[in-house]
Amino acid sequence: MANLKLENLNKTFGTVEVIPNVNLDIEDGEFVVFVGPSGCGKSTLLRMIAGLETASSGDILIDGESVVRTPAADRGVSMVFQSYALYPHMTVRQNLSFGLENIGMDKAEIERRIQDASKLLQINELLKRRPTQLSGGQRQRVAIGRSIVREPKIFLFDEPLSNLDAELRVVMRFEISSLHERLGNTMIYVTHDQIEAMTMADKIVVLRKGVIEQVGAPLELYNKPDNKFVAGFIGSPRMNFVDGKATSVTADGFNFSAEGLGDLALPRGQRPVEDNQPVSFGIRPEDLKVVGDEGEGWDFSVSVSEQHGRDTYLHGLLADGTEILVHQPGQFAAKRGDMLKVMPDENAWHLFDSDELAIV
Amino acid sequence: MTDTASQTNGPNLVRFLTRKQGGIKMTWADRVTYGYLLLGVFVMLLPVLWVFISSFKEPANLSEYPPTLMPVTMEKVEVEGYKTPLPLFEVVQEDGSVKVMAQIRRVGIRAQMVDPENPGAGRVTIDVKKATPVRKFHLAIENYEELLDSSGGNIWLNIYNSAFITIVATLITLVMNSMAAFALSKYQFKGSTVALIAIIATLMVPPTVILVPTYLIVSQVGLVNSLWGVILPAVATPTGVFLLRQYMLTIPDELLEAARMDHASEWQIYYRIVLPLSTPALAVVAVFSVMSRWNDFLLPLIVLNRPEVHTLQLALAGFQNENGIVWHLLLAMTTLTALPLAFAFLFLQRYITAGIASTGVK
């Protein structure tokens, strides 16, 4: 049981700052997911917590104790690697016991831990096999088992599901979540898949270029993204953005206008808006409603219509040339070249200034 | 192997060789290919087969011309009144019939013979052109017996010397090279490139070029006429380091990190994780080492001057210097020397060829 605190953590390779300055608090028992596109520094951050990368400056505190100079093995954390990193020449049992033998733990205790972990993960039938004789999901379980037997304060997962096929990924997602519920340990999980992040996390940390863009609960990030990057990254299919400017700013509201599109009246938020300020208007595909070809709305010409059965996705262009995606629940008859009118749903839009920060 | 053995059922062999996938007929290109390959089999295999067969021929049989296909010996018979058994000849009689007679001695083109059935009938002088020796198939195992017994059992010493050098040198090579390869593949540290280049650059220094100084160093350390004087100078092989390093690079670093998190020391990572996982590459390096050590000639030639420290190769080469060439012993010894590697080849062909292939394609 442990909390984790990162203070002004910095990682520099030569002259490249991979992680400029990270501050983060993780509470005891939280399931935290680091998410971001590849190269955003999320794995580096995790490996710094694990002790596999040295921090260039800053501090890492586990339960208030600085571990930044402690070797990886002595930090009380365990790691499940992306490739599982099971020792191919050892049996499952040897894989589980290797680390415990290295610290000279007595045989009975090792045996007890192996039994407990293998029962928990349902791998007790596999103890005599080698990793090459296991399926992807079984390897995954063994890798988690190797973490569990060490009884760490904090579990670290580095993209553990990226080598599994889509179906198995869903199963393992659920298993890791329920494991967290049973063990109650702090877990930090790295992924580039925002669906994994959304479904598993208590708290999501969105990273870009080594900088934390936003920290929050999944729906908080979905509903109230702090900036255009988070808005675009969280949610699938991704949010549409239409560039335009703010006009007719009054004390209560203002208009969003873009070339060729009808003005949209919006209420004022906390942040100041000026007349003619360039802004980016964000709207999720499911929040665009098709309003038929008459009446108020933006002209939309369909270029591809994807029929999924339960849902219909319409790719196409707005009058100003912006490519957008519209989601229609159910089956919707539309084909290439059709002209439709779409209308953003009230209260579901987002607005970002030229610094990509949210104007709410 | 089956190909040469099945020569007797010729039509089967032809059908087997000409059978093509999907029943497509053999093209002329296929015929040329098989023709070339069969010629190759003849040229590559025959000389060695010939040495093998010859090693079972007795000295008299060896000096015959034209050579006999199979090892044969003269049929001999005990004849009353003669101490040693006499060789039998088929002699064409005046009337054209053939009679078997025993030869007592030969003088020029005449031979004195006696009828073995009836020695009392007295000696007959016969033109050697009319006599052909009676012979039977005979494996002269005594060549090998003589080789192993003669020269005071020196041959056993030679075998021991060769085996000692081969085994010890290979073990040291494996440990040293794998340690270096481990450092050069699994750590980033200042000077690693320099160290790698320094090791690989020794490829540019052929052992023949540094023959004299190698001898000086060996003699300075006092290892002339010591087996260690042959073992030590060639114990670090650049190709070995290179091969092992290339292989170890394919072992994911995550495995080492996992081991580090499992409280393994770096030495434990080396011998409990990386070394066992490099077995295929180690096997290749071991095979290379065994091959070059067993077959090595020049270094033993300059370092080992006393007969009791000679290796098999030196002893073999020495056979022709003493009193001309003692072919029957030399051929037996050639066969013995080649045998261990021939067996190794049968079992390890896959490793050997894979190892050689990987030196070129990278």
Added chain:
Amino acid sequence: MVPPNFEGGDIVASEAISRTLGTVASLPARAVGPFWKWAQRRLGLKKLPWLFLTPNLLSVICFSLLPVIINIIYSVTGSDNLYLQDRRFIGSDNYSTLMDCQNYLDASSCSRDLFWRSLGNLLMFVPLQVIFMMGIALVTAVALNGKIKARGFFRGVFFFPVMLSPVVVAMTWQWILQRNGLLNGILGFFGAEKFSWLADSNWAFFWVIFVTVWAHSGFFMIILLAGLQSIPGDVYEAAKMDKASAWRVFSKITVPMLRPVLLVVFILAVIRSVQTFDEIYVLTGGGPGSATMLLVQYIYETGFAAQPRNYGLAAAASLLLGAALLIFTMIQMKISGGKK
């Protein structure tokens, strides 16, 4: 990215062997464990690799670097003393002795005529042997790369002489080529006279090339075969769809795609060819006369067999040989675009 599932090669297949070896090997390895633990604490991860490198680097220094330096010293000092302190400096005398010639086209006009003869032989031997050997290796590799029955057998047959020791190879062929040997026997069957193949200068030179090719072409064949097999099959299938003839496939697809491997084989073949010694030394002893003596044999004879031993001259000759090899390799690398 990380390779998803590293399987550790063949370890499962050779499990029993590796387990036994592992248990045996782990005993001494465990014994030195404490030392390494101590070393790791003392040195840290940045310096520990040097400890792993130490045995190898020591060997490289003692038996490669040091000898090269000593060789240079030898080549500029005189006398038949082995130990450096007993040798006096004579500058470039050894080199000028080697180079001392009235007419460079006539070896007998040189003070060290054997050096020039062996050099001349080497300059004949290397190109002929390398071309002959690469030709055979390539043809065999191409033949074996096709859809061939009993490919493993044929490959083994062409390869196995590589396993034989040079002495065994030389003895084998001496037995075949001797006056009462198999070759004369076969030719005699067709009515030819007995002939002493190794007593005739030109024939001896031919057989020296033939025997070394016989012994080594399998090695290069295996490398070329691996190169051929690394050419993806669909390239050939595409060529088939394009109606390319067999010759065009070979010249326009096989050879260009095999180029890098051919280059490696060429460099290796030349380096080895230049160093040829053992087979010839045992087969002909460099004779008849000096017809088949190559440079390495000259170095050996000058430094070790001749009385008095002339280490300085041998060292000078070997440095010239080493320099030539170095220049050759550098030119090759330049041509190939500085790869590897």
